[in-house]
Amino acid sequence: MDYYNSGACNETTLALNKSAFLKLRIKPRMLRDVSRLDTTTRVLGKSVPLPIGVSPTAMQRLACPEGEIANIKAVTSTGSIYILSTLSTTSIEDVAAAAPNTTKWFQLYIYKDRDITRNLVKRAEKAGFQAVVLTVDAAVFGKRYADCKNKFSLPPHLELANLRGIAPSNFTGSDGSGLQSYVNSLFDSTLTWEDVKWLQGITKLPVILKGILTAEDALIAADLGIPAIIVSNHGGRQLDTCPASIEALPEIAKAVGNRCELYLDGGIRYGTDIFKALALGAKMVFVGRPAVWGLSCAGEDGVKKVLKILTEEFEQAMALSGCTSISDIRKDMIVHEDEYAKL
Numbered sequence: 212m213d214y215y216n217s218g219a220c221n222e223t224t225l226a227l228n229k230s231a232f233l234k235l236r237i238k239p240r241m242l243r244d245v246s247r248l249d250t251t252t253r254v255l256g257k258s259v260p261l262p263i264g265v266s267p268t269a270m271q272r273l274a275c276p277e278g279e280i281a282n283i284k285a286v287t288s289t290g291s292i293y294i295l296s297t298l299s300t301t302s303i304e305d306v307a308a309a310a311p312n313t314t315k316w317f318q319l320y321i322y323k324d325r326d327i328t329r330n331l332v333k334r335a336e337k338a339g340f341q342a343v344v345l346t347v348d349a350a351v352f353g354k355r356y357a358d359c360k361n362k363f364s365l366p367p368h369l370e371l372a373n374l375r376g377i378a379p380s381n382f383t384g385s386d387g388s389g390l391q392s393y394v395n396s397l398f399d400s401t402l403t404w405e406d407v408k409w410l411q412g413i414t415k416l417p418v419i420l421k422g423i424l425t426a427e428d429a430l431i432a433a434d435l436g437i438p439a440i441i442v443s444n445h446g447g448r449q450l451d452t453c454p455a456s457i458e459a460l461p462e463i464a465k466a467v468g469n470r471c472e473l474y475l476d477g478g479i480r481y482g483t484d485i486f487k488a489l490a491l492g493a494k495m496v497f498v499g500r501p502a503v504w505g506l507s508c509a510g511e512d513g514v515k516k517v518l519k520i521l522t523e524e525f526e527q528a529m530a531l532s533g534c535t536s537i538s539d540i541r542k543d544m545i546v547h548e549d550e551y552a553k554l
């Protein structure tokens with residue numbers, strides 16, 4: 212479990228992601244007839260019944276034998292969105308076959324060898340994935356001390372299924388974290404905004420950027436015609452002491468307005484966290500670790516249970532704050548605790 216739960220270096224950011232939500236207060240409105248609630252949101256022009264999707268997490272068959280397939284099937288039951296990691300232990304094609312009608316996005320890491328990258332994108336297109344999510348916060352790999360200490364390796368019965376036959380599809384951690392060595396030797400650390408343009412040029416799918424934390428970068432993305440951004444700090448696993456995703460969201464929302472859709476991941480643990488992210492400008496949130504915890508406890512049923520708990524808590528937060536639809540959830544309903552300290 213160390214691999215799932217760890218953050219970068221001193222783990223400050225991992226803790227911040229959660230505590231930043233707790234510093235925000237929801238101002239409730241009363242007497243609004245909340246007997247009927249509608250949690251539908253709109254994402255990339257499509258109606259999505261629930262604003263809670265699943266973030267890409269690598270190697271889900273470490274958590275349970277069915278791995279990615281169990282995870283996406285649980286998402287299918289909610290009608291929401293699943294993002295498949297480049298570093299999955301089930302292939303793009305097998306995931307697509309198991310959930311043909313689910314909204315699926317493919318998360319991309321750009322390999323130094325652009326033929327490998329192009330191959331992944333083309334396969335995702337062919338398999339019916341509806342967007343490419345380019346992770347931009349992993350130019351080099353965050354130092355995760357737990358993985359270094361454990362010499363994190365992929366067990367021999369598993370492989371990075373998308374890379375079979377085209378790139379190394381396994382790694383061992385003989386000298387520190389094997390994953391860190393894999394990423395640092397094969398992923399391209401020279402990436403710039405020119406590579407985003409290159410990616411836009413090789414695919415007809417929308418390119419979403421995951422890992423933006425500043426208004427400055429969000430504006431560059433908007434200027435490039437990027438339709439959506441996932442405001443994310445990689446679950447606190449990359450730059451230690453960078454802002455919590457929820458802290459970064461307001462400046463980004465203010466800067467881009469309606470030019471890009473915004474989603475958020477990082478530290479979503481309660482329904483009220485989802486409410487706060489939506490109030491501050493996100494159209495949708497994603498969860499990484501909570502889904503993997505569900506997988507490791509009870510496979511597909513475990514993820515279903517996690518999503519059910521989050522949905523019920525979110526609906527309760529809507530009802531108790533007087534909101535019957537997503538558009539009722541407004542920014543002025545959220546106050547930072549410091550405001551109350553001034554009274």
Ligand SMILES: Cc1cc2nc3c(=O)[nH]c(=O)nc-3n(C[C@H](O)[C@H](O)[C@H](O)COP(=O)(O)O)c2cc1C
Pocket residue numbers: 214215216228266267268269296297298318346421443444445446447448476477478479497498499500501
């Ligand atoms: C075990 C683990 C593996 C991850 N693998 C990937 C990955 O392959 N690609 C990626 O873009 N992000 C990856 N992430 C980051 C997640 O997509 C997401 O940003 C993060 O988990 C959200 O925070 P949360 O776990 O608090 O929900 C990973 C995170 C974890 C915990």
